[in-house]
Amino acid sequence: MSPVPAPGMLHIETMPLNDSDPRIATFTTSLLVGFIEGACLAALRPYLAPGVTSGVRLELSQISAKPLGAKVTAIVRLIAVEGRKLTFRVDCRDEHDVIAHAVHERVTRNILAARARRDEAIDNAA
DSSP states (O other): OOOOOOTTOEEEEEEEOOOOOTTOOBOOHHHHHHHHHHHHHHHHTTTSOTTSEEEEEEEEEEOOOOBTTSEEEEEEEEEEEETTEEEEEEEEEOSSSEEEEEEEEEEEOOHHHHHHHHHHHHHHHO
């Protein structure tokens, strides 16, 4: 793994909108949020091990709905690194127009320390 990326890092993630689930007719907000978070995690993959960051904030403007069967692309830019906080700008679009703009913040964390705190809390609750 390389050190934390610098502002300006760019990552592009594309996903076909699977229409195999008959209960879902459009690319819903919840699917969009998951796609944005997943794209930011994919951008960090060359730099940080899985589970080293946690999402702490997502500001989303959804501009248009898309039917399933389309292909969505997220353009992820790391716009700031402030201590443990990483801030991303994400623009999502399909083949024709913009779907959404988002700002997503993630913080790095010490997994071993977090697990120790969790285990201690479990032990104290018992």
